[in-house]
Amino acid sequence: MAVERGKPVKKGKREKIWTLVKEALDLTQARKVLVVPCAESGKKSIWFLPEIYALGAQVVGADLSPSMLHKEWGWLASEVPLVVCDIRSLPFKDGTFDLVMNQRFICHFTEEFRTKALSEMRRVTSGFLFIHYESNLTFKYLSRKLREKLGLRKRPPRAFHGGDFDWKSTKHPLGHVKLGNNEIKRELKKGGFQVVKVKPLFPLLSDRWFYLAKKM
Numbered sequence: 604m605a606v607e608r609g610k611p612v613k614k615g616k617r618e619k620i621w622t623l624v625k626e627a628l629d630l631t632q633a634r635k636v637l638v639v640p641c642a643e644s645g646k647k648s649i650w651f652l653p654e655i656y657a658l659g660a661q662v663v664g665a666d667l668s669p670s671m672l673h674k675e676w677g678w679l680a681s682e683v684p685l686v687v688c689d690i691r692s693l694p695f696k697d698g699t700f701d702l703v704m705n706q707r708f709i710c711h712f713t714e715e716f717r718t719k720a721l722s723e724m725r726r727v728t729s730g731f732l733f734i735h736y737e738s739n740l741t742f743k744y745l746s747r748k749l750r751e752k753l754g755l756r757k758r759p760p761r762a763f764h765g766g767d768f769d770w771k772s773t774k775h776p777l778g779h780v781k782l783g784n785n786e787i788k789r790e791l792k793k794g795g796f797q798v799v800k801v802k803p804l805f806p807l808l809s810d811r812w813f814y815l816a817k818k819m
């Protein structure tokens with residue numbers, strides 16, 4: 604296998620996310636994996652294209668931004684197909700992949716956008732979706748809400764960084780959408796997925812929750 608340039612998975616957050624990704628790959632026995640999106644996180648890259656490829660799976664990376672896609676993964680293009688596309692219109696046939704992976708993404712968008720993205724990811728997977736949502740079950744969120752209620756905190760608008768794409772029309776007005784576990788499960792069910800496993804990255808400390816869901 605010719606992949607050599609992948610940064611080793613580091614300790615801490617990234618290592619924990621890799622554990623969850625690996626667990627999803629083991630549970631689903633996925634051989635064909637789509638990672639969408641797969642760019643814009645630089646040194647802390649949590650898309651794991653080289654790592655998944657090194658496990659012997661066929662992996663495809665897709666992202667809307669050609670510049671970010673090629674900046675991050677150009678070096679891997681001879682091994683891993685890189686596809687520039689919009690998640691709302693994926694250029695793959697129905698059921699092409701066993702597993703679709705989606706991180707650092709869905710929480711940025713409106714419900715309408717999320718519904719379209721889920722529907723496309725459902726169409727191209729024959730089996731599973733591994734998706735990261737932002738949870739409202741954290742000490743930080745609860746304390747922020749309390750301070751807001753008490754008038755001690757006025758929420759500054761969140762900046763969205765990166766991407767040579769027009770995200771403004773689809774972005775959620777709150778910047779990041781944080782949902783409860785039941786709301787997330789309902790959203791996935793409405794999108795045609797049955798949740799198989801839920802894992803918070805660090806319970807109550809991190810808002811990152813990972814859902815492994817099966818196509819219904």
Ligand SMILES: C[S@@+](CC[C@H](N)C(=O)[O-])C[C@H]1O[C@@H](n2cnc3c(N)ncnc32)[C@H](O)[C@@H]1O
Pocket residue numbers: 639640641642643644665666667668671688689690691707708711763764765766767768770
């Ligand atoms: C949404 S951004 C993440 C932003 C934020 N800074 C973070 O890391 O949490 C992740 C990637 O999504 C890609 N992206 C944005 N809109 C997309 C779309 N409609 N379809 C596919 N990829 C998209 C961007 O090009 C970027 O590489």
